Amino acid sequence: MVIHLVLDGVAESSLGVGIDIISAAARRTSSGLAQVAGPAKLLRQRVVSLDGQPVRSGSGRTIAVDGALSLRGMGASDVLVVPGIFSVTEQSIESLLAQDSTKRAATALACAAAKGAMLAASCSATFMLGAAGVLDGKRATTTWWLGPEFARRFPAVSLDTDRMVVETARVLTAGSAFAHADLMLAVLARITTPSLAQLVARYLVVDNRPSQARYMVMEHLRVTDPALQKIERFITQHIDRQITLDELAQCASVSPRTLARRVHAGLGMTPNELVQRLRVAQAAHLLETSNASVEEVATRVGYADPAAFRRIFRRYTGASPRGRR
Structure with a gap:
């Protein structure tokens, strides 16, 4: 069974698309349009809150639920999904994680994982998985603009904010609110078959979007660390040539190892990735x-080889340079 756990502030788009994807899969199979062995039980779904009471969405509307979350009988055939709560700032994440309901949800997620259930979350809800400890030692993604905050809070997690969806053995994470569609299609492929997920995607006109990188805005990733501000200015001023790690460290008046640590803590990436992102951002502007x-x-x-530039541009934006015109 797919169980959608909603909390106050839930993004209605995430919840709605998650329900619609599972419903569309159930309709396709029940009508004979898709042949999948024994999916009926797997494609049942419920919307629950922690206490069984309605919740208020991020838009202020009342969201009815089917009941309270119950871990009794939950096991390997169940998927516990947490739709995102749209958060723009680090302060909103701080407030979210400090709420009693969020702490209770994190505890429930850890218990569900211990029972063998599959977990899935998108956008800011990925922070609940981080708080539950179920991502430690695993790869994960989150909404791109909160990547640095996620990396600071959960250093034991290997974060990849370029990816729209990251799948591990029993935990799936996705990026921003609309990435919940990608998350649910990945869940559907796991609990049934990839062909059914592809069929549902075509019916709902959901394109394949493996990367969030094309949606990133570099300005949103800037931080207040003076050392990072210095190296960002240095990179921008010398963007037409190769820049070494030693140069960046000298600019920031720290050792290369300290610089790498501070860049990762502040931005969740390596110094080389920061250079590449700034180059690609400038290239996109010029195009x-x-x-x-x-x-x-x-x-x-700063790229002498146009072919290398095209590869890196596509890696970070999901599109070719000509497609950015």
């Missing part, structure tokens, strides 16, 4: 605002 060729843009942001 959108000038008539410079792809080759000219590559040179202006």
Whole structure:
């Protein structure tokens, strides 16, 4: 069974698309449009709250539920899904994690994991999985603009904010609120078959979106650490040439090892990744605002090899340089 656990502030879009994807799969199989062995029980679903009472969505509307979350009888055939609560700032995450309901939800998630249930969460709800300890030693993703905060809070988690969905053995995480569609399709592929998930995606017109990178805004990732501000300015001023780690460390007046640690703590990435992101951000700006060729843009942001530039640009944006025009 798929169990959607909702808390106050839930993103209605996430909850709605999650319900619709499972419902669409159930309809496809019951009508004979998809042949999947024994999916009926797996495709049952419920919407629950911690106490069985309605919750208020992030838009202020009342969300009815089917009952209270119960861990009794939960096991390997169940999926506990937590839709995201839209959070824009680190302060909103701080407030979310300090709430009693969030702490109770994290405890419930840890108990469900111990019973063998599959866990899934998107957007800020991934922080609940982090707080529950079920991501320690595993890979995960979260909404891209909260990546640095996630990395600071949960250093035992290998964070990959470029990915839309990250799957481990029994835990799936996804990025921003609309990535909940990608998350639920991944869940569906796990509990039934990939072909059914692909069929539902086509019916609901959900494109394959493996990366969040194309949606990232570098300005949102800036931090107040003076050392990081210095190296960001240095990279921007010398973006047309190769920059070494030693140069960046000297600019920040720290050792290369200390710089790497502070960049990871502040931004959740390596110094080299920061350089690449700033180059790609500048390249995207030039492609959108000038008539410079792809080759000219590559040179202006420090790439002597246009082919290498194209590969890196696609890696971080999910699109080719020409597609960014």
